[in-house]
Amino acid sequence: MTLAANLARIREQIAEACRRAHRPEPDVALMAVTKTHPAEAVLEAYAASLRLFGENRVQEWQQKLPALQRLLDGARSVSSSAEDPEAEFHLIGPLQSNKTARAAELFHAIDAVDSLRIAARLDAAARALGKRLPILIEVKLSHEESKHGVSPAVLPALLAGLAPLGNLIPAGLMTVPPWSEDPEQSRAYFRELRRLRDASLAACPTLTQLSMGMSHDFGVAIEEGSTCIRIGTALFGTRQIPAGALRSE
Numbered sequence: 001m002t003l004a005a006n007l008a009r010i011r012e013q014i015a016e017a018c019r020r021a022h023r024p025e026p027d028v029a030l031m032a033v034t035k036t037h038p039a040e041a042v043l044e045a046y047a048a049s050l051r052l053f054g055e056n057r058v059q060e061w062q063q064k065l066p067a068l069q070r071l072l073d074g075a076r077s078v079s080s081s082a083e084d085p086e087a088e089f090h091l092i093g094p095l096q097s098n099k100t101a102r103a104a105e106l107f108h109a110i111d112a113v114d115s116l117r118i119a120a121r122l123d124a125a126a127r128a129l130g131k132r133l134p135i136l137i138e139v140k141l142s143h144e145e146s147k148h149g150v151s152p153a154v155l156p157a158l159l160a161g162l163a164p165l166g167n168l169i170p171a172g173l174m175t176v177p178p179w180s181e182d183p184e185q186s187r188a189y190f191r192e193l194r195r196l197r198d199a200s201l202a203a204c205p206t207l208t209q210l211s212m213g214m215s216h217d218f219g220v221a222i223e224e225g226s227t228c229i230r231i232g233t234a235l236f237g238t239r240q241i242p243a244g245a246l247r248s249e
Helices: 001-019 040-046 057-077 097-106 115-127 155-163 183-200 218-223
Strands: 031-032 052-055 088-091 107-111 134-140 168-174 210-212 228-231
Touching: 001 031, 001 040, 001 107, 001 218, 040 057, 040 183, 052 057, 057 088, 057 097, 088 097, 088 115, 097 115, 107 183, 115 134, 115 155, 134 155, 155 168, 155 183, 168 183, 183 218, 210 228, 218 228
Parallel strands: 031 052, 031 228, 052 088, 088 107, 107 134, 134 168, 168 210
Antiparallel strands: none
């Protein structure tokens, strides 16, 4: 099926999940996960009206940039238009400390912060760039060694440590549950992330977003309060995941 057909089907499924949860559809953002896909896939998704994109690696995104510069320049030229907002590109994969400065420069937001050390480096980079950078805190709710994220027990201390970092905006939480073909197996993890978010709002009022749900379980995620679902395979088809790469959609 074409990307346009896939997108139409996904939007129908989002609408149905929102109806089940008694939520307005605009409350749920659809992120197109374009990691490991070529720049042409980004252009096709942009032409199909998608404006929020997730990339997994700083170096891979740098390699795509030359082919996307005209798109980026065109998006900036209409960034003030509510009808055609500027495209946003988020880093959704683990971030190495030596890539923080470049990540802060290239991306609109960093969606997988899991330590105060990385946050402090991002804050310094954002300050040097004269920008405020939204971030999501990745929370590890499973026992899988391959997963990244801060433990729930450490989350309050991390949020307290973020408070003095004036160039970062702690915008919400994200998590990646253990893989299962049964979407219901993800529900408990999504519910727990929402509980953690709700419990943290008094101390950190900007922490409103919940990035959870991927191609196989986004309906359940929406039912449990997700504000952003990360969709790759259901949009673009299967891809070759490089050795050592982690699932983030």
